[in-house]
Amino acid sequence: MRKRIGIYALLLSTGILLLLLGLFSENPMQAGILVSIGIIALGFSVAKGAPLLTSKEADEESNIIEWHDERNIVIREKASWYAGMTTIAAMSVSAFVLVMTDQLVGACVIAGLLLLYSLSIILFSAYFSKKL
DSSP states (O other), rough: HHHHHHHHHHHHHHHHHHHHHTTTTHHHHHHHHHHHHHHHHHHOOOHHHHHHHOOOOOOOOHHHHHHTTTTHHHHHHHHHHHHHHHHHHHHHHHHHHHHHTTHHHHHHHHHHHHHHHHHHHHHHHHHHOOOO
């Protein structure tokens, strides 16, 4: 487990380094590539490393019981809701910035993603409310 945490910590620092190199690069093509790879590395390391850091050593049966505990279910649902709202706010600000810099194609893509996200929330809420 320590070895995997070390790998993700190294990937995290590599992602930060690539992101910073991309932000201060003079060549726009190189800057875009470095920033993109840095963000992908950051996202992957956080997505895979965070559960390792928060997990505790316990037997399999207690983990299953803990996972299905009502309090933990509510916590996960609330956390996912706040994460979704943060994503919507970030995408809205990004679309606004792209419109202000005359990059309408990017703004339209982000607006489409916002619409898709909102529709998926509505559809999944309706589906799961009928299923449960």
